[in-house]
Amino acid sequence: MTQTISSNMEDYLEAIIFLKEKKEIVRVKDIGKELGVKNPSVSEALGILSKKGLVKHKRYGNVELTKKGDKLAKTIARRHNTLVKFLKEVLKIDQKTASQDACRMEHSISKGTAKKLNNFINFIENSPYSGRPQWLKSFDNFEKTGKRLNCRIRKSKIKND
């Protein structure tokens, strides 16, 4: 019985783990601020997440993730980061838009797709020869000018196609 949670509940988990990282103590109002919702909404969400065994929270106390909640939160955060990387590094989308888009897309991407996308990023990041691979530089140029910037070597050497 693998339990599922909604996108919105995923957002709460993600906010909690994010806040935990930089503040150690996580309070209802911090979560609300992070997500742009009011305290009663946070209280309600925490009730739901508690029932599912993802969060520990006693009345008026601070918020903790259970082991299970922590694991799930990390998965979501990882997906988020993968998407941001893709959007920024490959598509050259600005930080703000990239993270906004990632925030929404992270809930709709399947496990397998997330994995493959992550591989794709790794492939790019571990590119041999300097930083950005040649083909991506060629894409940058294609974007700017609509024209392809060919690798000079290929251009001069490959004729038969």
Place this chain on the structure above:
Amino acid sequence: MTQTISSNMEDYLEAIIFLKEKKEIVRVKDIGKELGVKNPSVSEALGILSKKGLVKHKRYGNVELTKKGDKLAKTIARRHNTLVKFLKEVLKIDQKTASQDACRMEHSISKGTAKKLNNFINFIENSPYSGRPQWLKSFDNFEKTGKRLNCRIRKSKIKND
């Protein structure tokens, strides 16, 4: 005053344009079947979309898109197709998963990102020299073996980076 519609309403528009393409006449039950919802839900949605001037629908009649609705539906369908292409062509995700993921992601991707992703696909599809670009073949191999398959030409010719 640019009006916005919800993800779900986007799905209805998309279903309508999809059905229109292959059946000419679109009925409430077709939409319901396509989206996996019951007729009353479709009726309700059509009411909403009609009020927004995106759909024409008289009681017990068939469903049409207005000019505005058609335009919007096409935008959504385009985003969907772009995502499917990316997932299939770049990440090599199977048809079924790709279209499922795209169905969800198409609502969360921003306009600018959709455009850039589309450029990226075009860049790949219009690759000079045979079909799949070398760097993507290299990625395929990276996925399979964890190792990078270098372009032979670069390998032998390029030394200074």
Place this chain on the structure above:
DNA sequence: TATATATGTTAGGCTTACCTAACAATAATG
């Protein structure tokens, strides 16, 4: 320590998007 301020919870309401059941109109068929 009494009180004020900040934070959290509860109660009750709203919206979206779904549902079932009951009813209405259209289409198909004896």
Place this chain on the structure above:
DNA sequence: CATTATTGTTAGGTAAGCCTAACATATATA
């Protein structure tokens, strides 16, 4: 053309996720 089957609509209900207003607790300070 009358009846049945199919399709569509309306009415009314549910769940998620948000809100405000009112109340409760905790914390800080006079």
